[in-house]
Amino acid sequence: MISFMDLKAQHRPLEDELIEAVSKVIKSCAFVLGPEVAAFESEFAAFSKASHCVASNTGTSALHLALLAAGIGPGDEVITVPHTFVATVSAIRYTGATPVLVDIEPRSFTMDPALVEKAITPKTKAILPVHLYGQMADMDPIVQIAKKHGLFLLEDACQAHGAEYKGKRAGSIGDAAAFSFYPGKNLGACGEGGGTTTNREELAKTMRMLRDWGQDRKYNHLLEGYNYRMDGMQGACLRVKLRHLEEWTEGRRRVADRYKAALGGDARFRLPEELPERRHVWHIYALRVADRDTFMKWMLERGIQTGIHYPTPVHLQPAFKALGYEKGSFPVSEKAAAEVVSLPMFPELTEEDQNKVIAALKEAPGVV
Numbered sequence: 555m556i557s558f559m560d561l562k563a564q565h566r567p568l569e570d571e572l573i574e575a576v577s578k579v580i581k582s583c584a585f586v587l588g589p590e591v592a593a594f595e596s597e598f599a600a601f602s603k604a605s606h607c608v609a610s611n612t613g614t615s616a617l618h619l620a621l622l623a624a625g626i627g628p629g630d631e632v633i634t635v636p637h638t639f640v641a642t643v644s645a646i647r648y649t650g651a652t653p654v655l656v657d658i659e660p661r662s663f664t665m666d667p668a669l670v671e672k673a674i675t676p677k678t679k680a681i682l683p684v685h686l687y688g689q690m691a692d693m694d695p696i697v698q699i700a701k702k703h704g705l706f707l708l709e710d711a712c713q714a715h716g717a718e719y720k721g722k723r724a725g726s727i728g729d730a731a732a733f734s735f736y737p738g739k740n741l742g743a744c745g746e747g748g749g750t751t752t753n754r755e756e757l758a759k760t761m762r763m764l765r766d767w768g769q770d771r772k773y774n775h776l777l778e779g780y781n782y783r784m785d786g787m788q789g790a791c792l793r794v795k796l797r798h799l800e801e802w803t804e805g806r807r808r809v810a811d812r813y814k815a816a817l818g819g820d821a822r823f824r825l826p827e828e829l830p831e832r833r834h835v836w837h838i839y840a841l842r843v844a845d846r847d848t849f850m851k852w853m854l855e856r857g858i859q860t861g862i863h864y865p866t867p868v869h870l871q872p873a874f875k876a877l878g879y880e881k882g883s884f885p886v887s888e889k890a891a892a893e894v895v896s897l898p899m900f901p902e903l904t905e906e907d908q909n910k911v912i913a914a915l916k917e918a919p920g921v922v
């Protein structure tokens with residue numbers, strides 16, 4: 555079986571280093587935050603070319619912290635997209651604010667900047683583009699709109715560690731950016747993890763307090779906060795893995811190049827694109843197919859696992875009925891949700907296995 559991703563292949567060569575990192579934390583008993591987390595924060599901020607990183611327990615908390623620190627709450631509106639993982643929209647809801655959705659661009663699968671300004675009302679406080687699949691949203695026009703209307707700009711960079719737009723890294727453009735270190739992400743902890751980067755010192759300070767019960771020092775609670783702290787062990791493991799992230803990203807890019815070289819000239823395939831002046835980090839390699847069920851069944855019969863990211867746009871999920879949207883509200887997102895299928899994509903995917911995937915694809919029914 556060729557799996558859709560293979561965490562074991564990633565961890566095998568790092569096992570000794572990871573065990574040593576965990577053992578160091580056990581010996582020091584710095585289980586919550588502590589020096590390993592602090593060191594990871596500076597290393598990840600440097601990696602993302604941002605001034606600060608505030609580590610937290612999940613990517614969802616990382617989003618929530620940024621919105622809270624920006625003062626967003628009940629009565630406010632935050633503009634985001636329906637073609638994303640539900641956490642993007644849930645983080646807005648956690649603050650009490652209202653998510654206002656706009657459709658995506660069909661080529662990039664990310665926020666369509668042309669639709670943002672029409673969605674702005676006097677209640678709008680923030681724009682939250684998602685760098686989906688590892689490719690950054692079209693940030694220039696989004697930054698311009700945010701500036702013009704005085705809106706907080708938060709990047710959902712949970713799938714985009716190391717991605718770039720016109721030479722700028724994910725996490726360095728917006729007022730803040732949220733990353734997830736869930737094990738399956740491009741940089742994953744040995745458990746849950748998240749982090750928010752920012753260039754604004756005051757914002758970082760507020761997020762640091764909010765993630766730790768609103769304290770500026772022990773038992774001095776300036777804000778009503780949360781327990782969103784990162785574990786010492788996750789900080790230690792993430793430091794080990796961060797050292798390999800660039801080489802893993804290059805591995806993912808090689809896999810994407812091979813898919814493109816083998817299938818790019820064939821009109822039957824609608825491959826994902828790396829748009830000009832962007833560095834795609836290929837968290838997900840999402841093809842569009844006409845008959846997904848038939849296609850996935852065919853691949854599985856040949857021992858190839860595929861995935862769907864995501865089968866239902868957020869506005870059509872039963873849990874988000876209260877947002878008031880209906881089928882047809884976001885045609886580009888709905889079409890994407892119906893067509894996308896994710897191929898095996900991970901740095902350790904061997905050329906031999908990838909050739910098997912490509913051979914199966916070339917014969918597959920349901921593609922166009």
Ligand SMILES: *Cc1c(COP(=O)(O)O)cnc(C)c1O
Nearest residue numbers: 612613614639641642712734736
């Ligand atoms: C993974 C993910 C999140 C949430 O991160 P967790 O660490 O799972 O809480 C948010 N947004 C997007 C786009 C994601 O892929």
